Amino acid sequence: MAELKIVEAVRDALDLSMQKDPNVILLGEDIGPLGGVFRATQGLQEKYGKDRVVDTPLSEGGILGAAVGLAANGMRPVAEIQFSGFIWPGFDHLINHAARMRTRSQGRFTCPMVVRFPAGGGIHALEHHSESMEGAFAHTPGLKVVYPGGPYEAKGLLLAAIEDPDTVIFMEPERHYRAIKEEVPAEYYTLPIGKAVVEKAGNDVTVISYGSMLWDTKKALNNYLMHKNVDVELINLRTISPLDTETVVNSVKKTGRCLIVTEEPRSFGVAAELMAVIQEEALLSLEAPVVRVTGYDTIMPYLETEMFYIPTEERIIAGLEKVLNY
């Protein structure tokens, strides 16, 4: 089996979906000859032509609005937004149209489209290139939000997203695009949207993460567990909305303790939702308050100080010890 990086797995999924379904069309800024600023679409325009891999004018409102129309009329648009912070000029189309097309037309029209973009910080990029706003999308009824961690799941989830009958926001871990390599099957396969995965089973404490922070969390745990004897259960959410509450709740019922690690701003986000679900469904199993280690309720700082925003190994371990030693 070939080892692929995340960006290569994404490309592979796009390639296979275009082979399989002639209605799949890619649209975005600089995705043609350049292959996207991260090269996720490299070679695809050559292979499928300018009519299927489309360099659009520079307008996220145009890209996402057009995708709504394409999807409503039988196509399977996969839109690339260059960086997370540039999706907002098109947000109206996601909230007011894509997410509501099925409801508003009472099922007469639907919006099976995918919106892909890199998310998270840590690559010393400029302003607006590093945000983690998954909470805003997950808070929009009608959207599904997928945020894979590694190459294997990026491919399987992206193929599932393109097949999905509704709109899927597909976030890709920017600082791990090329940093993580995994064995990825060459064939077409899908992974279920809405299913988390238990990366490692354990009995003492549940640790939940996803996307970019999954890797920071794994690294922190690996270092910590080299000289501490704690039986950690690690859950990788893979999908943020719909949330796999079953996997989360079963795990917390077993361990009684839970740490959540995310890069998003602290308040009103995915971590907050997980804490609410655990409180609703596993309160009596808890032996300690659930702890969240997150970004801050601040603007992502410029590159010189961005590392102070992203949860560090020290913060993750401090959170773990807090929940263990309660």
Next chain:
Amino acid sequence: MEITEILVDQNGFPAEMFQVLDPEGNVVHQNLLDLVSKEQLVDFYKWMVKIRIADRRAINLQRTGQMGTYPSVYGQEACQVGSGLGLEKEDWLVPTFRETGTMWCFGVPLYQTLLYWMGNETGSKMPEDVNCLPIAITVGGHLPHAMGIAWANKRQNKPGAVLCSFGDGATSEGDFHAALNFAGQIQTANVFFCQNNGFAISTPRSIQTAAKSIAQKAFAYGVKAIQVDGNDVVAVYLAVKQALKEAKENLTPVLIEAVTYRLGDHTTVDNSKLYRADDEVTEMQRREPIARLKKYIEATGLWDEAKEAQLLEECKKGVDEIAEKALTHAKLDPKNMFTMMYAEMTPALQKQHDEFLKQ
């Protein structure tokens, strides 16, 4: 008339691009050239050279790991100098990200711009006496803000016009439309200054719009327009001056399309060889703005090799000093991310701030 003739197309526009000096340094309109003094011509030249040297230095700072991603202004010096020096102190500049030179000409210290690209927020804090918003990274989003600033000037009877700069790619964003439409309808002193450098990253100008020119878009909003040779600093300067004057006197917004060419990569993380031919770049090198003005000022005895040598030496020394100032500037205290959020920290932020300091 036949039914097939009732629809009109865009072929009436544009008229010829406005030019004062042609690429060989020949005078196209002597009466217009006479509107600028000899001293001004030399000043334009010195500024363009200074900016090119500063720009190279900035690229070098990035290459040596001392600065983040940087968008070069190489090839666009005439646009930068013509617009930056065209502004008066009372005016506003609402800049896009490719404006190292314009901002410098307008009074934003260069070390601050370097500091910004080094990733220090202090670089975005403009001096109190310079009406300049922080650099806009989101393409096109700042155009309506420029309109709002001009509107506030109008409401409060403040002097000054507002020059907003952006690229050809930005004209595809909905905010371009909204800003020009508002300015035309509410009648504000706005100059929308588009540096059409041929590209938006890899995307050529032809992919942005099927319109023959960007300038012609102004008419749909009741806004005046000019298409100017963006490599002719005199033409750019005169166009900007006239636009600012009319905008202020008559409250008529103007769209300027300055046609230029991005000779460098989009930014220091781009590789333009992937999407454009070397031949095209070589051809465009021949029309670059500095050589053009140099031909004219040399031919007219305003400039010579001795002056050139002296200028280069001064610029290198000056830019080195500025770079040093940026490099040795104090790092930002990371608690700034909490303290700069609101006039007063919210309780949640205060708690996060306190925990942050404890670590």
